Amino acid sequence: MVDPVLPSSGLLSPLGLESVRLAPGFWGDRLALDREVIIDHCLEWMEKEGWIANFTGEQPRRGREFSDSEIYKLLEGMAWAGHPGFEELAAVVVQAQEADGYLNTRWSGDRYRDLEWGHELYCYGHLLQAGVARLRTHGEDDFTALVRRAADHVCEVFVEGTRTDGHPCLEMALVELYRSTGAERYLELARRLVERRGLPALGTIPFGPAYFQDDIPVRQARVLRGHAVRALYLASGAVDVAVETGDAELLAAVEAQWERTVARRTHLTGGMGSRHADEAFGDDFELPPDRAYAETCAGIASIMLSHRLLLATGRARYADLAERTMYNVLATAVALDGHSFFYSNPLQVRVAAPAADGMVSHAAAASLRSAWFDVSCCPSNISRTLASLPAYVATTDAGGVQVHHYTPAEVRGAGMALRVETGYPWSGGVRVRVLEGGEGAVSLRVPAWARDAGYSVHRPDDGSPGAAGAAGGQAGPGYLTLPGPWRPGDEIHLDLPTTPRWTRPDHRADALRGTVAVERGPLVYCAESPGDLPPLADIAVRQAPPAEHEADGVVELEVEAGLVTPAPDGWPYDGSPGSPAAGGSTTLRLIPYHRWGNRGPATMRIWLPAD
């Protein structure tokens, strides 16, 4: 199966890239963009920055200590995408491996001295994931042989002892390699790495042990904390270990952490992480829209975690969050032309920053997409995620097929073939046409936001169109399961109402008090003001139903807003907080958040002050 995550047990079995083909549409277009633009863009930058040449050793090493991992992530993406450059790039990596399996361009000769910051096991993690992708898309070759040798080397060095890596990643990679090869030593090391963390397994760092989740064992923790990508990769690895070892306690622990994290530490976009200094979650309800870090890689990691929990449990809640994060973090992080990227994804930007030239510091890059970063983890992570996205769309179980995400596609599973036709996310109508029939049920996810969803089943053989209506009804959030048998030509019409809705924050989210946001379907909307007129600081929206209109295939919204006359500059706490309504009113155009920042420097905000 051509799939990045293939659990040997769990409630649902994924359908891989050979079973799910995306057609042109929201995600199909982005897959094409990845194949045609993003992968080559990444390749060019890695060449330019010398990160690939690091493997030949013919020049002084360049890039950060973890730059090897960028090549591995790109290889993984190239493998899923069937990119013709895979073998050439893989060959550069293959020749750099040492005799005993060790491979790292930064630490060769000085191995495993700095597990806290060295990222050696982290790099192996991405190497193994690239190897899994190659195994599943191609089969064994020199590169997969390298990957096995590297994995065996790591097992030998780390299976005993108390140590682990400062950046989780290897855990889930080992489990996946175990799933691909059946070699149980990989699963055993993954299990030990998960169990070691928090005993503690690492030395002291200024950020404290929670930064790399070494403050408490995984199965005792109650919430995700510290560095967001680290926390989410670790949790993903823990789910993989739990599923393969039948460890219900560990799975339940991660589920509880997910619940509390979603309830208290997740931005409206699905973005995770509120702190720039250590790229960390922050405390419960610390959810600043302006300083939301919401790192692109954390969003991707969150999708990975939610997908794993969905496969293990079948709960729609996990697919709901994955969808939110796909449309509002993953899609946001890449420019429409595929040539620039957000590292962080704030929910408010007050200053229309000028365009950045060339490679920029990831720390500085919150307000405009950049072609590349000094820490450039996000572009290659976007690439491998888009390339494998079909694997997230649908699953099977003993009863039939489940469709979790709606985008034009053909899905083959449980002996059936289905064509999904939809204008999603712009419209909420989904038509599932049976191409090849079968006995199993077809289950369709009804997202939690879809109130009053309806469906109808059309079986042409039954005769008149009127009969179809009789087989329809209302569907509440969760899965709408329609039993078979299905015959070619049968159709299911699902109608997910996409009426724009006003969203209010929990009162404990202090930074959002007195604001509202607008969502429509799975999309979070924002006000973007390229010319800064009216200033987005001086608006107060009225919560009447927004008007919809379409422009270039994108649904935009209009809301009415009062203009606040700002208080004169002085001491900003003198009781002159501005005069709402005195400044007149305006119509505010809202665009999907993922579209912002594609028309030059602009200010932006998702959370709008309420009138």
Add this chain to the structure above:
Amino acid sequence: MVDPVLPSSGLLSPLGLESVRLAPGFWGDRLALDREVIIDHCLEWMEKEGWIANFTGEQPRRGREFSDSEIYKLLEGMAWAGHPGFEELAAVVVQAQEADGYLNTRWSGDRYRDLEWGHELYCYGHLLQAGVARLRTHGEDDFTALVRRAADHVCEVFVEGTRTDGHPCLEMALVELYRSTGAERYLELARRLVERRGLPALGTIPFGPAYFQDDIPVRQARVLRGHAVRALYLASGAVDVAVETGDAELLAAVEAQWERTVARRTHLTGGMGSRHADEAFGDDFELPPDRAYAETCAGIASIMLSHRLLLATGRARYADLAERTMYNVLATAVALDGHSFFYSNPLQVRVAAPAADGMVSHAAAASLRSAWFDVSCCPSNISRTLASLPAYVATTDAGGVQVHHYTPAEVRGAGMALRVETGYPWSGGVRVRVLEGGEGAVSLRVPAWARDAGYSVHRPDDGSPGAAGAAGGQAGPGYLTLPGPWRPGDEIHLDLPTTPRWTRPDHRADALRGTVAVERGPLVYCAESPGDLPPLADIAVRQAPPAEHEADGVVELEVEAGLVTPAPDGWPYDGSPGSPAAGGSTTLRLIPYHRWGNRGPATMRIWLPAD
């Protein structure tokens, strides 16, 4: 004159430590704490950490690259305080100077290679300030000779060329040494350093050039930006240069920067800086209470800048901000026992963190005071500031004496001697008693917060007490100037009403929307909930007049608050924002912000959700 800042021109002339003696009271007690506890605490930690031994070279060097500056700041504080340990500590420093005047324990042998991050000129800045303090409190000795040699060395190396230091500080130190010695080369180098910055004068760093104010020349900048301490030290040095060179344009530029920074980038406490990652200001109206960085050293630097602008212009606005910052940042940053310190001073803390043991990362130390830090700039900065605080209290001009800050003290200036008696800040009554008479006017600052201030003048020689009332009246914000002549026994009674007041934020301060704060006199109040009952997340205050009561000499306040029943955990944006008022009501105790965190782990908030 024993004073840290002695401009040769300007509207007001400072009165130094020999002219202003603090008696027991809010600040007098803290001066005593500095002399008796804080200085020795710093000395012990610097010994323990090996930062003093770095000067002997008998051990591997310890501490960060700028640790020399901590010794210099401590020496400055010891000089102002007349601490008996000065000479012994100074002797350790003296023997470390190289033949040509160079002195730095980190970069010796590798001089001036890393001006961006090396802090060499920054360290000289603090060395020179210690030298000025020694010159003014004692006169020439081996240490001041060392300082002159170091200053001459720096002048020789840096007077030509385009370079400056990544951390401003040397500018104001050079001007002050010029003021003490008359050597114009010091002023000239200071002038050049101020003019060079922003041309640019420094290399590229990941944080970008604004971090060290190298993005634009000082006289063209419109607001303070980047690293807050750097920005404020640079602005202070620019004022010093402007005053000594008669550069009205430069002075006006800094005044305008101060105005905009105060209007848009200053927390209610006077704290400056909103970003942890680079200890920087952040954008206009980026004023998060929870992630307010408000570094202690930035507060001190702000007091230094405002004091300089006050001397130059005589505007009460500068003294107002200095007072706010003294009571709500400087006083907050040090524990009541003088043995622990805040590095950052957030306006909200959601988690009652356990006490930190020993030295902690400054990055992690936002929620509890620590005995010491890896970057321990704040304790010694507090020490030197408290030791020189009398110099901020009063000034003279051709017309008489001005009292800017109220605390029990004796003030001698313009040929007069005045005794200030007051329970300030707990009460707003100030009695100024003439001990030695004179012809000049006495001016008393009426803070901007003091609405309906009144005063009366009592001249015993006039006869009946009733006559005193006739010589009184109302006084608006600014300076109440009462003309002489004054005779011994004359009294002025100033009554600054300290009725607690509800304060509302500017509507553009997004993070504060829907909240109110309580102030009383110069003090900002906060809710501190050691036991977290009621949870400070679940209150909504009613803005009725707070009740006052005194406890152990501290005025506490009580306000009524509704209790919000939190929404059940789930998705925090589902339109269930909690039920205000459904949870009943409570009485919330408010304490002065500077007192918080002295009774063990606690949550805290200044900005309270409004009912």
